[in-house]
Amino acid sequence: xxxxxxxxxxxxxxxxxxxxxxxxxxxxxxxxxxxxxxxxxxxxxxxxxxxxxxxxxxxxxxxxxxxxxxxxxxxxxxxxxxxxxxxxxxxxxxxxxxxxxxxxxxxxxxxxxxxxxxxxxxxxxxxxxxxxxxxxxxxxxxxxxxxxxxxxxxxxxxxxxxxxxxxxxxxxxxxxxxxxxxxxxxxxxxxxxxxxxxxxxxxxxxxxxxxxxxxxxxxxxxxxxxxxxxxxxxxxxxxxxxxxxxxxxxxxxxxxxxxxxxxxxxxxxxxxxxxxxxxxxxxxxxxxxxxxxxxxxxxxxxxxxxxxxxxxxxxxxxxxxxxxxxxxxxxxxxxxx
Amino acid sequence: xxxxxxxxxxxxxxxxxxxxxxxxxxxxxxxxxxxxxxxxxxxxxxxxxxxxxxxxxxxxxxxxxxxxxxxxxxxxxxxxxxxxxxxxxxxxxxxxxxxxxxxxxxxxxxxxxxxxxxxxxxxxxxxxxxxxxxxxxxxxxxxxxxxxxxxxxxxxxxxxxxxxxxxxxxxxxxxxxxxxxxxxxxxxxxxxxxxxxxxxxxxxxxxxxxxxxxxxxxxxxxxxxxxxxxxxxxxxxxxxxxxxxxxxxxxxxxxxxxxxxxxxxxxxxxxxxxxxxxxxxxxxxxxxxxxxxxxxxxxxxxxxxxxxxxxxxxxxxxxxxxxxxxxxxxxxxxxxx
Numbered sequence: 001x002x003x004x005x006x007x008x009x010x011x012x013x014x015x016x017x018x019x020x021x022x023x024x025x026x027x028x029x030x031x032x033x034x035x036x037x038x039x040x041x042x043x044x045x046x047x048x049x050x051x052x053x054x055x056x057x058x059x060x061x062x063x064x065x066x067x068x069x070x071x072x073x074x075x076x077x078x079x080x081x082x083x084x085x086x087x088x089x090x091x092x093x094x095x096x097x098x099x100x101x102x103x104x105x106x107x108x109x110x111x112x113x114x115x116x117x118x119x120x121x122x123x124x125x126x127x128x129x130x131x132x133x134x135x136x137x138x139x140x141x142x143x144x145x146x147x148x149x150x151x152x153x154x155x156x157x158x159x160x161x162x163x164x165x166x167x168x169x170x171x172x173x174x175x176x177x178x179x180x181x182x183x184x185x186x187x188x189x190x191x192x193x194x195x196x197x198x199x200x201x202x203x204x205x206x207x208x209x210x211x212x213x214x215x216x217x218x219x220x221x222x223x224x225x226x227x228x229x230x231x232x233x234x235x236x237x238x239x240x241x242x243x244x245x246x247x248x249x250x251x252x253x254x255x256x257x258x259x260x261x262x263x264x265x266x267x268x269x270x271x272x273x274x275x276x277x278x279x280x281x282x283x284x285x286x287x288x289x290x291x292x293x294x295x296x297x298x299x300x301x302x303x304x305x306x307x308x309x310x311x312x313x314x315x316x317x318x319x320x321x322x323x324x325x326x327x328x329x330x331x332x333x334x335x336x337x
Numbered sequence: 338x339x340x341x342x343x344x345x346x347x348x349x350x351x352x353x354x355x356x357x358x359x360x361x362x363x364x365x366x367x368x369x370x371x372x373x374x375x376x377x378x379x380x381x382x383x384x385x386x387x388x389x390x391x392x393x394x395x396x397x398x399x400x401x402x403x404x405x406x407x408x409x410x411x412x413x414x415x416x417x418x419x420x421x422x423x424x425x426x427x428x429x430x431x432x433x434x435x436x437x438x439x440x441x442x443x444x445x446x447x448x449x450x451x452x453x454x455x456x457x458x459x460x461x462x463x464x465x466x467x468x469x470x471x472x473x474x475x476x477x478x479x480x481x482x483x484x485x486x487x488x489x490x491x492x493x494x495x496x497x498x499x500x501x502x503x504x505x506x507x508x509x510x511x512x513x514x515x516x517x518x519x520x521x522x523x524x525x526x527x528x529x530x531x532x533x534x535x536x537x538x539x540x541x542x543x544x545x546x547x548x549x550x551x552x553x554x555x556x557x558x559x560x561x562x563x564x565x566x567x568x569x570x571x572x573x574x575x576x577x578x579x580x581x582x583x584x585x586x587x588x589x590x591x592x593x594x595x596x597x598x599x600x601x602x603x604x605x606x607x608x609x610x611x612x613x614x615x616x617x618x619x620x621x622x623x624x625x626x627x628x629x630x631x632x633x634x635x636x637x638x639x640x641x642x643x644x645x646x647x648x649x650x651x652x653x654x655x656x657x658x659x660x661x662x663x664x665x666x667x668x669x670x671x672x673x674x
Contacts, residue, residue, distance in 0.1 A: 006358075012600075012621065014384055014524035014525070014532070014534075015522060015523060015524030015525065015534070016522055016524075017382060017383065017384065017522050017524060017534040018383075019383050019384050019524070019534075019600055019621070020383070020600050020601070020619060020620055020621035021343075021619050021620065022620050023360070023619075023620075045354060046354065046355075046356050046357070047351055047354065047356050108660070109660075110658065110660040110661075121461055124458055124461050124462060125461060125462070125464075127462075185352060185353055185354050186352060187351035187352030187353075187354060187356070187664060187665065188351070188352065188658060188662060188664040189658065189664075190658045190664075191658065191660070192658060192660040192662060195351070197351075197352070197354040197356075263349075263356055263357050264357070282357060282358050282360075282620075283357055283358065283359050283360075283619075283620035283622050283625075284349065284356070284357035284622070285620050285621070285622055288620075321447065321525060321526065321527045321528065321529060323446075323447040323528070323529040324447075325525060325529060327524060327525040327526075327527075328524065
């Protein structure tokens with residue numbers, strides 16, 4: 001049985017006492033698969049969740065579908081999104097659908113209220129229900145529809161593992177992670193499509209290859225560069241207002257390519273170093289992700305003090321109560337090896 | 338340095354893979370302080386948070402204030418509440434304030450939207466803002482105001498540690514836990530009042546004494562019995578619709594007295610056995626509390642299969658996605674020693 005050691009990554013204090021603790025694993029890997037740094041056991045197995053979305057968008061680009069439908073950089077960015085259901089997200093996903101001659105009725109991602117609270121409140125105040133377009137995965141599903149349309153596959157069951165579009169995504173994810181598709185345990189994501197399990201180390205490796213795609217065929221290399229360009233040019237389309245992935249790319253520009261996944265997953269490409277970084281909070285709690293990710297970047301010397309300052313909202317060192325008093329802090333509690 | 342060992346309490350699966358894990362500590366203690374059963378290290382130190390509320394309501398009863406103001410059982414129940422801000426909660430807290438001749442303006446708990454989503458949505462739809470009455474701690478604060486009013490103390494700063502009402506609460510909590518007040522590290526709660534740190538074992542001990550209050554002075558013994566009667570007679574006032582503490586007491590009647598606290602704390606009195614049970618999820622995630630608590634009660638033989646069935650929504654063995662498909666489960670992963 002493989003070791004699955006997790007370490008304390010983040011502490012939540014109140015007064016002088018550590019009230020709660022978040023454990024997890026961090027892996028930093030170069031584009032040859034060599035471990036550069038880590039915390040906990042990089043062989044920890046879990047799902048990459050939505051951090052797979054860049055690798056699920058690559059086939060749209062390398063197949064020629066993106067050019068065929070004249071997708072803009074904005075539209076490419078939203079294919080990788082776990083978006084907050086804000087107006088611009090809904091608008092850009094609709095644009096994509098319109099370019100392939102389909103409507104929102106073809107999206108099978110399911111429906112939930114916008115993650116962005118003011119947008120959710122605005123819907124309620126107007127007496128409107130959320131639609132599939134507000135679902136955080138509607139961009140990814142639109143990408144799947146692009147490929148399905150482009151290849152003239154069946155539109156009705158594009159979400160099923162046996163559908164060629166899902167097989168294509170699995171293959172691309174496997175390629176980036178340096179795995180065979182059959183080595184990837186498959187689950188079903190919140191939005192109904194297959195989702196991929198792998199070690200945190202393999203997640204990091206796939207982001208290292210996105211950072212340094214030289215070893216891929218020219219189409220995939222070009223697709224990787226284009227995707228990075230789109231995500232860093234339109235960070236607000238990748239996540240949303242106040243979200244870590246968005247703010248990180250806004251602050252550091254195209255120095256880092258960042259993508260979150262549910263259940264405490266966060267992945268980063270570092271093009272200048274050819275590194276990939278992957279982090280999993282064992283308990284899946286989002287509040288630990290920001291402080292842990294910023295600490296990783298800080299320890300690796302990948303962000304400046306000024307950039308860190310601009311991202312202070314995500315380290316949230318001070319916890320406030322309902323009365324706006326400071327009552328504790330959330331702080332990193334690890335050192336990368 | 339004391340050991341603070343936590344163990345895996347709950348696993349979250351997706352497909353065939355364990356995606357996330359919640360660790361923590363459980364202690365079951367009798368009214369003499371003897372450990373009956375445990376998981377992890379019962380000496381784990383953290384805050385009891387709102388699970389202290391029964392011990393903070395006791396002084397209202399034993400002082401004679403509750404009789405003086407003719408508080409009903411309903412009104413006593415809401416003093417212990419971490420309520421969901423539903424209509425009945427707001428109504429009963431207002432009743433309490435009205436009996437002591439005060440208005441909501443005296444509550445210094447701060448404001449947040451009702452935890453009960455339909456109630457929060459209803460406020461938005463009506464264009465109304467939440468008030469201090471909707472704050473989950475407004476009942477506890479009303480209890481503090483009762484004692485402050487009854488003793489003619491200063492009403493303006495009742496929330497400060499040095500105020501006599503807070504000193505009274507600290508002393509009562511310490512008595513129940515078998516500690517000296519100075520052994521209890523103090524933090525500030527979400528609602529601005531002092532909050533108490535102690536080991537999970539001491540939390541359990543205080544609930545054991547609530548279960549078996551024979552060793553207390555007659556006023557406190559009577560107060561304990563009355564409080565248990567109020568909480569089990571009006572479980573919906575202790576938490577709210579769909580909440581574990583409420584549903585548990587609804588299902589088992591007065592067999593158990595249950596109270597949740599923030600950051601993954603849950604405590605239970607078992608009068609028939611004279612036991613107290615305390616549980617802390619290390620990462621503070623609420624989703625792990627239900628499955629862990631039901632598993633503890635099951636392993637101790639304190640709930641029947643039928644009762645467990647009625648509480649199925651809290652064990653949430655099946656996880657559904659946005660499309661309402663079953664994609665995994667949340668399951669207990671421990672055996673009490």
